[in-house]
Amino acid sequence: MTRRESIAPGGIVGILGGGQLGRMIAMAAARLGFKTHIYCPEEDAPARQVAYQWTVGAYEDIPRLEAFAAATDVVTYEFENIPADTAKLLAKKTLVRPHPQALAIAQDRELERQFLTRIGVPVSPYHGVNSRDDLDRAIDTVGLPAVLKTRRGGYDGKGQAVLRQADDADAAWAAVAEAPCILEKFIPFRKEISVIIARGQDGQYATFDPSENRHRDHILHQSLVPCDEPEPTVVAAHQHAIRIAEALEYVGIMAIEMFVLPDEADAPLLINEIAPRVHNSGHWTIDACHVSQFEQHIRAICGWPLGTSARHSDALMQNLIGDDVLEWRTLMTNPQLCLHLYGKVPPRPGRKMGHFTRLLPLGTSRSQIIDEE
Amino acid sequence: MTRRESIAPGGIVGILGGGQLGRMIAMAAARLGFKTHIYCPEEDAPARQVAYQWTVGAYEDIPRLEAFAAATDVVTYEFENIPADTAKLLAKKTLVRPHPQALAIAQDRELERQFLTRIGVPVSPYHGVNSRDDLDRAIDTVGLPAVLKTRRGGYDGKGQAVLRQADDADAAWAAVAEAPCILEKFIPFRKEISVIIARGQDGQYATFDPSENRHRDHILHQSLVPCDEPEPTVVAAHQHAIRIAEALEYVGIMAIEMFVLPDEADAPLLINEIAPRVHNSGHWTIDACHVSQFEQHIRAICGWPLGTSARHSDALMQNLIGDDVLEWRTLMTNPQLCLHLYGKVPPRPGRKMGHFTRLLPLGTSRSQIIDEE
Numbered sequence: 017m018t019r020r021e022s023i024a025p026g027g028i029v030g031i032l033g034g035g036q037l038g039r040m041i042a043m044a045a046a047r048l049g050f051k052t053h054i055y056c057p058e059e060d061a062p063a064r065q066v067a068y069q070w071t072v073g074a075y076e077d078i079p080r081l082e083a084f085a086a087a088t089d090v091v092t093y094e095f096e097n098i099p100a101d102t103a104k105l106l107a108k109k110t111l112v113r114p115h116p117q118a119l120a121i122a123q124d125r126e127l128e129r130q131f132l133t134r135i136g137v138p139v140s141p142y143h144g145v146n147s148r149d150d151l152d153r154a155i156d157t158v159g160l161p162a163v164l165k166t167r168r169g170g171y172d173g174k175g176q177a178v179l180r181q182a183d184d185a186d187a188a189w190a191a192v193a194e195a196p197c198i199l200e201k202f203i204p205f206r207k208e209i210s211v212i213i214a215r216g217q218d219g220q221y222a223t224f225d226p227s228e229n230r231h232r233d234h235i236l237h238q239s240l241v242p243c244d245e246p247e248p249t250v251v252a253a254h255q256h257a258i259r260i261a262e263a264l265e266y267v268g269i270m271a272i273e274m275f276v277l278p279d280e281a282d283a284p285l286l287i288n289e290i291a292p293r294v295h296n297s298g299h300w301t302i303d304a305c306h307v308s309q310f311e312q313h314i315r316a317i318c319g320w321p322l323g324t325s326a327r328h329s330d331a332l333m334q335n336l337i338g339d340d341v342l343e344w345r346t347l348m349t350n351p352q353l354c355l356h357l358y359g360k361v362p363p364r365p366g367r368k369m370g371h372f373t374r375l376l377p378l379g380t381s382r383s384q385i386i387d388e389e
Numbered sequence: 390m391t392r393r394e395s396i397a398p399g400g401i402v403g404i405l406g407g408g409q410l411g412r413m414i415a416m417a418a419a420r421l422g423f424k425t426h427i428y429c430p431e432e433d434a435p436a437r438q439v440a441y442q443w444t445v446g447a448y449e450d451i452p453r454l455e456a457f458a459a460a461t462d463v464v465t466y467e468f469e470n471i472p473a474d475t476a477k478l479l480a481k482k483t484l485v486r487p488h489p490q491a492l493a494i495a496q497d498r499e500l501e502r503q504f505l506t507r508i509g510v511p512v513s514p515y516h517g518v519n520s521r522d523d524l525d526r527a528i529d530t531v532g533l534p535a536v537l538k539t540r541r542g543g544y545d546g547k548g549q550a551v552l553r554q555a556d557d558a559d560a561a562w563a564a565v566a567e568a569p570c571i572l573e574k575f576i577p578f579r580k581e582i583s584v585i586i587a588r589g590q591d592g593q594y595a596t597f598d599p600s601e602n603r604h605r606d607h608i609l610h611q612s613l614v615p616c617d618e619p620e621p622t623v624v625a626a627h628q629h630a631i632r633i634a635e636a637l638e639y640v641g642i643m644a645i646e647m648f649v650l651p652d653e654a655d656a657p658l659l660i661n662e663i664a665p666r667v668h669n670s671g672h673w674t675i676d677a678c679h680v681s682q683f684e685q686h687i688r689a690i691c692g693w694p695l696g697t698s699a700r701h702s703d704a705l706m707q708n709l710i711g712d713d714v715l716e717w718r719t720l721m722t723n724p725q726l727c728l729h730l731y732g733k734v735p736p737r738p739g740r741k742m743g744h745f746t747r748l749l750p751l752g753t754s755r756s757q758i759i760d761e762e
Binding site: 022024025026042043046047048049050051052064065066067070093303306307315320321322323324328329341344345348349351352353354355356357358359361370375 | 395397398399412415416419420421422423424425437438439440441616634676682689693695696697701702714717718721722724725726727728729730731732735743748
């Protein structure tokens with residue numbers, strides 16, 4: 017290991033992106049004695065409120081990015097849609113973690129599916145769609161119902177269209193604005209879970225227990241841990257995450273969303289998506305684990321040993337979207353509740369304003385958690 | 390309650406003092422969605438690294454203090470030796486929490502002893518000393534051995550001198566630089582413990598479990614929780630803390646150091662000192678509790694309901710003093726260990742550089758904790 021690859025306390029961690037993920041990465045970095053430098057286009061970003069330094073700049077502003085990179089010991093990012101050229105440019109001037117290759121794969125659903133298929137991790141049958149004619153061919157190959165998803169840039173249900181019958185093809189193609197897509201067979205699933213995995217520079221890894229993720233309006237609403245699935249499913253979830261992180265020679269935190277299939281399926285899980293970054297479905301780790309996803313990320317990208325991912329509690333994390341946050345006074349009257357607000361003012365519909373984690377003793381039954389809601 | 394007394398997320402918390410306590414207060418404030426503004430005389434203070442705004446200024450710089458106060462919704466402080474005039478000045482412009490009266494008492498050992506005696510909380514016999522002649526009278530009244538302590542400004546064993554025999558009086562008087570003092574009877578004790586108590590604006594309070602505190606070179610070395618004392622002692626410790634906080638109509642976090650007396654004593658505890666602020670012996674709460682001392686402090690001073698002070702784990706907190714911090718690589722190989730570094734470079738002898746908390750399952754025996762060290 018070269019001297020540069022393990023960064024001592026006092027070093028500067030650069031973070032691309034000034035949202036709540038960048039903010040929570042910055043706070044974890046500070047806890048370990050690092051200084052932080054945020055780079056983002058917004059003037060008043062949540063992460064800037066807790067950072068040592070910041071630069072306001074576009075992700076295409078080469079001189080500014082170069083100056084930013086030169087002022088850091090390592091650069092990481094809070095979101096995966098960094099232009100590939102930006103990541104490469106930074107990598108010339110400083111350490112970029114996770115590696116830009118992981119970004120390239122996670123940015124493109126077709127490359128991601130190809131990669132997952134190659135390493136033997138189960139995904140839903142899919143077909144590339146670059147034109148309206150391709151879409152017809154894809155429907156023939158994949159079958160219906162199916163979901164048309166843009167290769168790039170989709171999140172929180174954006175850039176997706178469901179096809180139930182062949183007649184839906186025109187509308188779906190219009191809905192994705194004729195962007196390059198994949199058509200993916202819709203396989204009914206029982207539950208979405210995710211595994212957050214940390215992988216260190218030395219190849220050591222640590223997986224957090226899978227969470228069950230519940231959505232509202234296509235946005236994550238709750239994550240519950242444990243995920244309340246039988247042991248073989250949980251083991252398979254950990255194994256898939258490990259295989260993916262190993263194959264990418266990944267360094268940092270990665271989230272892998274998976275679908276749990278109906279009990280009659282041959283195998284319990286399908287991979288839905290990989291996110292090469294800290295993830296909303298891992299926020300419960302701040303309160304329920306000795307070491308959070310954010311701290312594991314910092315340890316990994318700075319070349320430190322990972323901490324334990326063990327939980328001391330069961331947990332229910334719930335997002336505060338838009339006006340939900342106005343309920344903070346009521347929420348606070350529950351003394352068991354760990355509140356996290358992101359410093360965003362004012363609330364806007366669909367905007368992630370904060371979250372809370374309800375901690376529960378290990379072994380609390382799912383029905384008990386639900387009852388208390 | 391007036392509108393101003395409960396501060397909504399997005400409000401600005403001013404913190405006097407830029408050290409590690411200010412830093413950890415700032416991080417807790419940010420978690421709850423507050424912006425922070427640090428005021429301190431140092432250019433490169435640890436707290437500034439995680440703050441939204443900061444002002445470099447002397448604690449006597451009236452125009453700067455006024456501008457600082459005007460830019461905040463509430464002001465708190467990381468240390469109690471704020472000049473009384475400064476606190477009063479700030480209180481004219483903004484909310485100051487804890488109240489300046491609590492500062493006045495905690496700043497002066499004689500006032501503190503008088504106050505504690507008045508409310509019926511046990512302290513060691515003491516006598517005021519304002520001259521060399523007073524010292525002789527005090528020795529006659531209090532008896533020997535005894536400890537001469539400056540009324541103001543002492544910490545970490547500074548401003549103290551032990552008298553074992555009457556001949557020590559001259560040296561002791563010189564050692565405290567002839568400053569106003571109290572002479573306190575030295576009562577042999579088995580252990581030092583401390584209770585961290587939070588009291589809210591509505592009079593609600595929450596006490597953390599007492600820690601056993603061990604010192605090296607007069608500086609806190611370790612805090613262990615639980616403190617391994619019988620239930621009546623623990624109950625008495627909580628009760629003393631509550632009585633003190635109530636009598637002061639305190640708002641915020643306060644630490645009360647107590648001595649546990651030998652088993653043959655009439656009552657189990659004597660109060661050693663009260664600190665009207667977050668306290669080193671409460672750092673274990675960050676990792677072992679749902680809500681830390683720092684978050685309770687923010688909740689209290691912002692007029693929010695307090696959270697639970699329950700522990701999910703037993704804990705051993707250990708300070709990293711001076712070069713101790715250079716062992717961070719070795720420390721990090723223990724995955725159970727929660728490391729906190731304060732962003733101070735370089736280490737200097739006696740300087741608090743960071744701390745770690747070792748988390749242990751509830752009910753871990755004391756002998757097991759010690760064995761693992």
